[in-house]
Amino acid sequence: MFRGFLEPAYLWRHIVIWLCIVFAILPVLWIISASFDPSNTIIGQKLIPSNPSLENYRRLFNDPTHPFKRWMLNTLKVSLVTSALVVAITSLAAYSFSRFRFRGRKTGLFSILLIQMFPQMLAMVAIYLLLLWIGERFARFGLNTHGGLILVYLGGAMGVNVWLMKGYFDTIPTSLEEAATIDGATRFQCFYKVILPLSRPILVVIFFLQFIGTYSEYVLAKVLLSSNNVLTLAVGLQTFIGDQYAKRWGVFSAAAIIGSAPILILFALLQNQLVSGLTRGAVKE
Structure with missing residues (x-):
């Protein structure tokens, strides 16, 4: 040995x-x-x-000028809502591309992948002006709001996730839906009663990946949010070390340790589904 x-x-x-x-x-x-x-x-x-x-x-918990608990709640709210909406919208889009044959299908698939190759930061000015325009008409979805930030995150999360989920849907036999249709199920009933339960691993993967990406995102949140009470955790942490003569590295480290706990807990709860969700659908059978 x-x-x-x-x-x-x-x-x-x-x-x-x-x-x-x-x-x-x-x-x-x-x-x-x-x-x-x-x-x-x-x-x-x-x-x-x-x-x-x-x-x-x-x-960390007793400083009124740095509401850490509020930042944590803001981040969890934005991340959970964004992840849930991404899973819902992506599953519908991926099912359409996987099961339906329509004009422009291949063009649409490659278009969303091509758009995804350009980061959202390239369109930062356009996104800012767009939210400014939306905020004048719908205040809850404008600048300095969580609703507007969620809209921006949703727009940048479709491409890769649609392709990933489509690859998984392609591995599910269509005979299962045909059998359900013979029993009287509609197309939508086949989707949410047959396909979605079988696709739980990939749904968990997309939810987890989107949660991590949203939870740790800094640039867009820094530009679109300004009030101290609506900041997300990543932007709030920067305020601890942003002052030239008042850097709080110890408090920053404590906040980083506590802030990592939700992702560790979520990974521990979903790790069994993550492995099968990432491996299945990678190769078309």
Whole structure:
């Protein structure tokens, strides 16, 4: 056993693996250490603080100028609503492209993929002016509103997700829908009573990926939101270290640790569905 471990081909693979593990874990350990360091700075910080305390966490929850709990609620609301709407709209679009044959089908598929290749930041000015125009008519969907931010996120989430879900729908036999149709089911009943229950893994994957993307998004939220009480977590965290003479790295680290908890919890709950959802549909059978 030890002879095999000392073989060069075996040894260098393990060295690379352990280097990657250290490279990934060390920043996390450093952030955790900074959150318990009361000096509130990263200059001269040690991996194990000399006098660890919960002072940064107390500052985080007791600072009225930085409403961390409000930012967390805002982020969860925007992320959950956006993810749910993306799953609903994407499933309808992907089912149409997978099961129906209509004029412009291939053109539509490649068009949404082509548009997705250009990031939303390229259209930042147009998006800003569009929300400004919408806000004059529908105040809940204008600038500095969560409704407007959700609309923008929805517009940028369709392309890849439609292709991903279409590939999964293509692996489901059409004979199941034909049998349901013989029993008297309508096309829409075949969709939500036959296809959707069988597509739970890919629905979970798209929901999870969209949740992560929305939860951590910074640029669009920074441009479209301005009031302190409507900021998302990513924009709010930047305010802790944005001042030149009042950087709060310890509080920032504490907020980052707490802010990562929802994604870890969601991954723990959905990990069984994520594996099958990502692998099935990748190859057309």
